[in-house]
Amino acid sequence: MLREVVDYLMLVAHVVGAVLGLGGAAYLLMLLPAAVKLGGEPGRQLMAQAAARFKTLGIAATWLLLLSGGHLTFARGHFASDHALLLGVKIILAIAVIGMWHASSAQAERAAQAEGGTEPPLRLLRISLLLAFVALAIGTWISTGFAEAGRP
Ligand code: HEM
Helix, strand or coil: CHHHHHHHHHHHHHHHHHHHHHHHHHHHHHHHHHHHHHCHHHHHHHHHHHHHHHHHHHHHHHHHHHHHHHHHHHHCCHHHCCCHHHHHHHHHHHHHHHHHHHHHHHHHHHHCCCCCCCCCCHHHHHHHHHHHHHHHHHHHHHHCCCCCCCCC
């Protein structure tokens, strides 16, 4: 019973991590062009604040996803299942996505610096979102049992 409760809480933590990371990246993607359009000191401050908040959110999402994902991988036997390879692909994608979130907040912080800052990380955020949706789709595929459906 206790084991089921822990697994359930880990699944909730996993979904919360995915929502925070994906939601934060999507919102930053909308906010950065607005900050560029605003321009000058107010635009830079907006970008710097958004980058700092996304950095905190990204760290929280990373810990939630890695700890809960690691737990679920072993506790629910996915590691030794028929869909272990699919899960491996998802984990590699997820690690790339997490790296892109952290690189995006660092690049947005640099872009917010006065003259000589870099471009805001719009492309990186778009790619991270695309890959995160694929990771999400594979996760749901595994979680809902579709991966096994139809097998004898
Ligand atoms: C970008 C990062 C990630 C996203 C967006 C993501 C998203 C998801 C989603 C939406 C589910 C389905 C949950 C449900 O149906 O209730 C899931 C399941 C799963 N994820 Fe992730 N995930 C990510 C990273 C990871 C990582 C890093 C690991 C492993 C270390 C992992 C391991 C798993 C496992 C094992 C399941 C199946 C859980 C089960 O039903 O037993 N995920 N993931």
